[in-house]
């Protein structure tokens with residue numbers, strides 16, 4: 001008797017998460033519901049190759065992401081990039097995920113518009129779509145123009161309806177989740193100047209920040 005198994009649709013949201021905030025969490029949840037993803041994995045970066053070192057340790061960032069998703073069955077944490085002793089390359093993460101998943105499972109790489117615009121600086125960026133589809137979330141505080149290097153890609157690979165993305169990869173769709181003008185940079189600035197970040201991060205994350213004295217001006 002042949003077993004019938006439904007292909008899984010898995011979202012990947014990589015980031016520094018320094019700290020994780022409602023922009024990441026609402027975005028991940030809304031995209032999961034809109035596109036019908038079984039799971040969105042939040043993947044904290046160890047040492048992002050194209051940006052400055054994170055402000056808090058990998059251990060603290062991972063702990064905060066775990067606290068943030070603890071009551072959310074559709075959001076999970078994937079710590080594989082923190083376990084590698086080398087820069088975090090998304091292409092490596094996608095390759096290792098592809099090895100673990102069934103051939104007909106779909107991977108959706110989720111990123112904000114600002115991250116998408118920086119794609120041409122990523123290691124082997126032109127191979128990413130061999131492994132996944134890309135879902136781009138709007139960010140109200142981001143520049144609106146796509147860089148030149150991405151225009152041809154967008155023209156060739158964009159589809160209008162994110163729910164229509166078929167096959168194991170190769171296409172790009174935009175998802176119009178409720179825009180939240182929040183960033184980790186802003187949250188770190190609030191904390192450094194002694195202001196409240198209540199409601200910008202989950203209460204459990206705020207409790208962790210306070211208990212560990214993170215992002216204070218003296219750190």
Ligand code: ATP
Nearest residue numbers: 014015016017023111112115137180182183184185
């Ligand atoms: P920082 O301010 O330190 O650069 P950040 O708030 O942009 O941090 P990251 O961890 O760098 O957070 O972001 C991880 C991913 O989440 C990126 O793809 C980013 O574009 C996306 N993202 C972050 N904040 C939002 C937001 N408010 N709305 C939509 N996407 C977001």
